[in-house]
Each structure stands twice: as structure tokens, then as C-alpha cells.
Amino acid sequence: MARFDFVSTPLSGLTLVQRKAIEDQRGFLSRFYCADEFREAGLTKAIKQINQTLTRKKGAVRGMHFQYPPYVEAKLVSCLHGEIFDVAVDLRSNSPTFLHWHGAILSAQNRQSLLIPEGFAHGFQTLTEDCELIYLHTESYHPEAEGALNFADPKLGIVWPLATTEISDRDMNHKLIEQDFQGISL
Numbered sequence: 364m365a366r367f368d369f370v371s372t373p374l375s376g377l378t379l380v381q382r383k384a385i386e387d388q389r390g391f392l393s394r395f396y397c398a399d400e401f402r403e404a405g406l407t408k409a410i411k412q413i414n415q416t417l418t419r420k421k422g423a424v425r426g427m428h429f430q431y432p433p434y435v436e437a438k439l440v441s442c443l444h445g446e447i448f449d450v451a452v453d454l455r456s457n458s459p460t461f462l463h464w465h466g467a468i469l470s471a472q473n474r475q476s477l478l479i480p481e482g483f484a485h486g487f488q489t490l491t492e493d494c495e496l497i498y499l500h501t502e503s504y505h506p507e508a509e510g511a512l513n514f515a516d517p518k519l520g521i522v523w524p525l526a527t528t529e530i531s532d533r534d535m536n537h538k539l540i541e542q543d544f545q546g547i548s549l
């Protein structure tokens with residue numbers, strides 16, 4: 364029996380994952396990740412790293428982050444406490460949706476995750492206080508290969524639901540996309 368529903372988004376490969384819960388009087392059990400089912404949804408590489416974050420303030424923004432080749436990675440992003448507006452930007456140079464973004468609300472309650480393929484930037488805004496996220500990564504952290512977009516870049520036009528209440532200095536100061544930006548060749 365399938366433990367997940369994989370729902371396509373307007374950006375090819377970017378997938379909303381609905382974790383199904385099996386409930387009984389004690390509560391529920393829901394599978395969080397399953398290599399066999401995720402392989403069919405396009406996540407073919409092994410998980411190399413799992414990160415957890417806590418973001419205290421409502422309205423805080425983190426992003427928009429990615430890694431350049433040879434360390435491109437897919438990420439499975441989930442919110443285990445609170446609610447976030449999660450955003451992925453298509454950076455695949457040959458994609459018909461190059462520089463398009465897509466957002467989804469992820470929360471502990473809706474049990475949805477965003478499966479972000481290689482070649483995308485990722486970021487989010489907290490919609491409640493005390494948001495805890497868990498990330499599954501197919502590549503290890505390589506700070507020397509990190510790339511970033513500015514969350515407020517008018518070329519992206521991401522519509523954030525709330526005013527920004529907190530952002531790191533690093534994220535605030537990411538450069539705007541330049542004319543010759545080619546994106547990522549996979």
C-alpha cells in the first residue's frame with residue numbers, strides 16, 4: 364500500500380509529497396521517507412545528510428540556497444513543528460521554467476513535504492513561531508560550492524506571505540541575478 368501521494372507542481376520534477384497517516388487510538392504512524400517509493404517519484408540517489416533547523420520568529424526568511432556542480436543536491440524539506448511557506452526556484456539552464464518559482468505551505472498538521480530536485484534554489488518563510496524543519500539531502504554540505512539568490516530579487520518576484528521580520532546578514536546581502544546568469548547545467 365502506498366504511504367505517500369506524490370503531486371506534480373508546475374515545475375517539472377518539483378513534487379509535493381503527502382505523507383499518509385495510519386491512525387489508531389494511540390495517535391498515528393506515518394512513513395517519513397521510503398527509498399522504494401521515492402525512487403519511483405524521481406529521488407534515485409541515496410540520502411547523505413539530514414539537517415534540522417529551528418527558526419523562532421514568525422515572518423523570518425532563510426534562503427535562497429543551492430550548491431553548484433559537482434555538489435548539486437536534491438532535498439526533501441519538511442516542517443515538523445509550526446507552518447512555513449516553502450519556495451523552490453528552477454535554476455536548470457535548459458529548463459522551460461528557468462527562474463520560475465513555486466511555493467507550498469508545509470506544516471506539522473498537513474504532513475506535506477517538498478521534494479526539490481537537483482538544480483533548484485530553496486528558501487522559506489515562517490508563518491508561525493518556533494518552526495522546526497528537517498531536510499534530507501542527497502549531497503553533503505560543501506560551503507565552497509554554495510550558491511544563493513536574493514530572496515527579494517525582482518527578477519524572481521517571489522510573493523512572500525508576510526513582512527520579513529528576520530533574516531541573516533548573509534541572506535540579506537546575496538547579489539541580485541545578473542544578465543549573464545546561466546543557471547545550473549546538470
Ligand SMILES: Cc1cn([C@H]2C[C@H](O)[C@@H](COP(=O)(O)OP(=O)(O)O[C@H]3O[C@@H](C)C(=O)[C@@H](O)[C@H]3O)O2)c(=O)[nH]c1=O
Nearest residue numbers: 414416425426427428429438485486487498503504531
Ligand atoms: C547547511 C549546513 C550549514 N552548516 C553550518 C554553517 C553555518 O555555520 C551554520 C548555519 O548555516 P546557514 O546559515 O547556511 O543555515 P541556513 O540559512 O538555515 O541554511 C539552510 O537554508 C535552507 C533555505 C536550505 O535550503 C538548507 O539547505 C540550508 O542551506 O551551520 C553546517 O555545518 N552544515 C550544513 O549542512
